[in-house]
Amino acid sequence: MSDLETTQDSITITRPDDWHLHLRDGATLASVLPHSARQFGRAIVMPNLKPPVTTTAAAEAYRSRILAALPEGMSFDPLMTLYLTNNTAPDEIRRAQDSGIVHAVKLYPAGATTNSDAGVTDLSNCYKTLEVMQEVGMPFLVHGEVTDPEIDLFDREAVFIERVMRPLRRDFPALNIVFEHITTKHAAQYVAEAEGPIAATITAHHLLYNRNDIFKGGIRPHYYCLPVLKREEHRLALVTAATSGDERFFLGTDSAPHAQGAKEAACGCAGCYTALHAMELYAEAFERAGALDKLEAFASFNGPAFYGLPRNTGTITLKREQWTLPQTLPLADQQVVPLNAGETINWKMV
Ligand SMILES: NC(=O)N[C@@H](CC(=O)O)C(=O)O
Numbered sequence: 001m002s003d004l005e006t007t008q009d010s011i012t013i014t015r016p017d018d019w020h021l022h023l024r025d026g027a028t029l030a031s032v033l034p035h036s037a038r039q040f041g042r043a044i045v046m047p048n049l050k051p052p053v054t055t056t057a058a059a060e061a062y063r064s065r066i067l068a069a070l071p072e073g074m075s076f077d078p079l080m081t082l083y084l085t086n087n088t089a090p091d092e093i094r095r096a097q098d099s100g101i102v103h104a105v106k107l108y109p110a111g112a113t114t115n116s117d118a119g120v121t122d123l124s125n126c127y128k129t130l131e132v133m134q135e136v137g138m139p140f141l142v143h144g145e146v147t148d149p150e151i152d153l154f155d156r157e158a159v160f161i162e163r164v165m166r167p168l169r170r171d172f173p174a175l176n177i178v179f180e181h182i183t184t185k186h187a188a189q190y191v192a193e194a195e196g197p198i199a200a201t202i203t204a205h206h207l208l209y210n211r212n213d214i215f216k217g218g219i220r221p222h223y224y225c226l227p228v229l230k231r232e233e234h235r236l237a238l239v240t241a242a243t244s245g246d247e248r249f250f251l252g253t254d255s256a257p258h259a260q261g262a263k264e265a266a267c268g269c270a271g272c273y274t275a276l277h278a279m280e281l282y283a284e285a286f287e288r289a290g291a292l293d294k295l296e297a298f299a300s301f302n303g304p305a306f307y308g309l310p311r312n313t314g315t316i317t318l319k320r321e322q323w324t325l326p327q328t329l330p331l332a333d334q335q336v337v338p339l340n341a342g343e344t345i346n347w348k349m350v
């Protein structure tokens with residue numbers, strides 16, 4: 001068959017969800033929320049605000065602010081999370097579970113990423129709390145990087161598996177764990193082969209780019225995120241995992257807005273903004289792998305199955321149509337530079 005005959009010009013799938021999203025707060029929240037709500041039915045909303053969302057009461061208040069910021073006529077269901085600290089009480093987990101609006105608890109190793117200063121210094125501080133999470137079935141979402149400065153930045157995820165993930169899963173074999181935004185063949189292989197309830201989210205940018213893209217002709221801060229982009233062999237392993245049909249892998253954009261000035265700086269913030277065009281980027285990645293037929297499971301089925309939620313009912317359609325990303329988008333009283341700013345991409349959500 002010729003290329004022409006095998007080329008698909010549109011794809012309609014069950015409305016997808018974003019299982020890892022940063023919406024921020026206040027005027028920034030109002031700027032970014034419509035982008036995610038246009039593409040996704042629900043999102044797991046990250047709790048790394050300043051101050052972090054550490055209690056059920058704070059999660060309920062944050063959820064109300066999100067719903068208040070949602071433009072009329074749009075529907076979107078924010079699935080809230082709690083930020084685990086050294087001092088999160090076991091009772092807080094029971095409150096979270098009873099609330100019905102908190103769907104997971106998030107581990108930020110202290111110092112690992114944006115707004116992680118209040119994070120956990122040693123998981124042994126949290127064992128009583130983890131016991132309750134395991135007992136009530138509250139998922140544990142993990143930013144999987146060690147923070148040991150002796151460990152090379154590019155090895156921090158692989159070392160995390162050995163130093164933290166394996167002991168954690170040995171001690172809590174029934175705890176539902178999501179290895180968030182995986183970036184290495186080590187993590188992909190670990191998740192695919194591990195016994196028990198574990199899954200992983202994969203971003204669009206880690207499917208499309210490798211670490212060369214951060215340094216192409218100069219330093220490109222908009223390709224800097226954490227965990228940092230890795231070598232091509234790792235990107236290929238992530239594409240294989242995402243397109244394998246294995247239900248342990250599902251979509252999480254990790255869209256993480258930072259103002260332009262905070263990214264294009266002497267010490268620039270980590271995070272890529274993809275909320276505007278995430279599904280288009282995933283479609284591109286799946287098409288390049290010849291696996292557009294696997295996109296729906298990854299984007300719309302595997303996540304709800306893991307979280308014990310129903311699939312969305314509507315559909316979205318992506319068409320093969322070239323369009324050019326804007327250079328910037330409004331972000332509160334500043335601007336955010338989307339990933340692929342000014343570039344032409346091949347898919348467009350209708
Ligand atoms: N991914 C990132 O590079 N940044 C995220 C934090 C995170 O998910 O680690 C952010 O909140 O900006």
Ligand SMILES: [Zn+2]
Nearest residue numbers: 113143226227
């Ligand atoms: Zn993270």
Ligand SMILES: [Zn+2]
Nearest residue numbers: 022046254256
């Ligand atoms: Zn994130």
